[in-house]
Amino acid sequence: MTLDELPRGDRAVVTALDIRGGARRRLMDLGLLPGSAVHAEMTSPLGDPTAYEIRGALVVLRREQARAVHVEPEGR
Amino acid sequence: MATPLPTPGVGRTPEPPDAGGACASCALAPEATRLARLGLDPGRYSHVVALAGNPNTGKSTVFNALTGLRQHVGNWAGKTVARAEGGFSYGGVGYRIVDLPGTYSLLSASADEDVARDVLLFGRPDVTVVVVDATRLERNLPLVLQVRQITGRVVVALNLVDEARRHGITVDVRHLARELGVPVVATAARRGEGLPDLLAAIEQVATTDDPPPPLRLVHRDPELERAVATLADQVAARFPTLPNTRWVALRLLEGDPGIEAAVRDGSLGDLAAPPPGTVEAAG
Numbered sequence: 579m580t581l582d583e584l585p586r587g588d589r590a591v592v593t594a595l596d597i598r599g600g601a602r603r604r605l606m607d608l609g610l611l612p613g614s615a616v617h618a619e620m621t622s623p624l625g626d627p628t629a630y631e632i633r634g635a636l637v638v639l640r641r642e643q644a645r646a647v648h649v650e651p652e653g654r
Numbered sequence: 655m656a657t658p659l660p661t662p663g664v665g666r667t668p669e670p671p672d673a674g675g676a677c678a679s680c681a682l683a684p685e686a687t688r689l690a691r692l693g694l695d696p697g698r699y700s701h702v703v704a705l706a707g708n709p710n711t712g713k714s715t716v717f718n719a720l721t722g723l724r725q726h727v728g729n730w731a732g733k734t735v736a737r738a739e740g741g742f743s744y745g746g747v748g749y750r751i752v753d754l755p756g757t758y759s760l761l762s763a764s765a766d767e768d769v770a771r772d773v774l775l776f777g778r779p780d781v782t783v784v785v786v787d788a789t790r791l792e793r794n795l796p797l798v799l800q801v802r803q804i805t806g807r808v809v810v811a812l813n814l815v816d817e818a819r820r821h822g823i824t825v826d827v828r829h830l831a832r833e834l835g836v837p838v839v840a841t842a843a844r845r846g847e848g849l850p851d852l853l854a855a856i857e858q859v860a861t862t863d864d865p866p867p868p869l870r871l872v873h874r875d876p877e878l879e880r881a882v883a884t885l886a887d888q889v890a891a892r893f894p895t896l897p898n899t900r901w902v903a904l905r906l907l908e909g910d911p912g913i914e915a916a917v918r919d920g921s922l923g924d925l926a927a928p929p930p931g932t933v934e935a936a937g
Contacts (some may be wrong), residue, residue, distance in 0.1 A: 599908075599909065603759070603761055603908075607758040607759035607761070607796065608758060609792075609793055633790070633792050633793050634789070634790040634792065634793060635790065635793055
């Protein structure tokens with residue numbers, strides 16, 4: 579599944595980034611690498627963007643950005 | 655090295671500094687003969703120090719502590735980021751210090767990151783101090799590694815150790831220094847903690863004739879490795895004195911527009927031009 583589908587409050591581990599160039603670089607700089615643990619912390623009222631906890635910081639991603647991040651949900 | 659180091663008077667220090675005798679009310683401790691902060695006028699300086707780091711690592715607090723300035727650096731997207739500069743003198747030697755905008759990376763395409771990257775590459779500071787947040791070390795290390803790929807003249811200021819301590823986090827400073835190949839100094843800049851050691855490390859790195867070589871990223875993909883080597887050779891042929899040809903080759907392969915432009919208009923050659931310590935006269 580991709581990160582945008584991760585329900586609020588759930589945790590997952592990044593498996594792949596399906597995006598290239600500067601946008602990929604940016605996500606990696608923000609700590610999103612294969613193996614990174616992600617926690618969907620909060621969603622804005624309209625459901626987009628969503629704030630994720632990644633390596634001790636809150637990172638807010640738009641849905642299109644989150645869609646590029648493949649994750650393996652944890653504990654289910 | 656055995657001479658007692660000063661406790662730099664860091665503005666209003668809430669608790670009395672542990673090194674005896676430093677007067678809390680005066681900006682400069684009376685025995686602080688080795689550190690004289692020069693504020694905005696760096697005067698004559700021998701060494702250039704760049705301060706890099708992620709946003710919110712206390713970089714500007716370190717800057718202010720060293721220079722005695724009270725500059726507040728805003729950090730928001732789209733702001734044209736002026737680099738702040740100041741100076742201090744330590745051991746009778748003048749240092750000019752450049753506070754770079756906070757960045758997570760030297761590789762993404764934002765104005766802040768361009769400023770930081772350009773100063774490190776083209777300004778060729780004698781020392782780059784990378785300020786990292788001890789409570790979020792993992793987030794901060796990528797920038798350290800990126801800087802290490804450009805230069806070996808690096809000091810890591812492991813800042814906010816007081817906060818880390820409160821969170822029950824201890825960092826194995828010696829191990830980290832061994833892994834990175836450069837000095838790592840634990841600091842709590844807002845309390846002045848660790849600043850004498852930081853200054854000593856800066857001096858040591860600034861004056862060494864034998865800095866560790868830049869870190870070399872080795873790729874397991876033989877094709878990529880071949881492409882990097884081929885391109886690096888071509889870059890070296892065009893800019894014979896350029897020190898970081900592999901780094902430049904990697905950026906070109908990534909399609910970094912800033913580096914592409916610098917290769918095209920030849921300004922990349924400036925990188926090799928000024929020998930360390932004589933980077934553009936002050937002012």
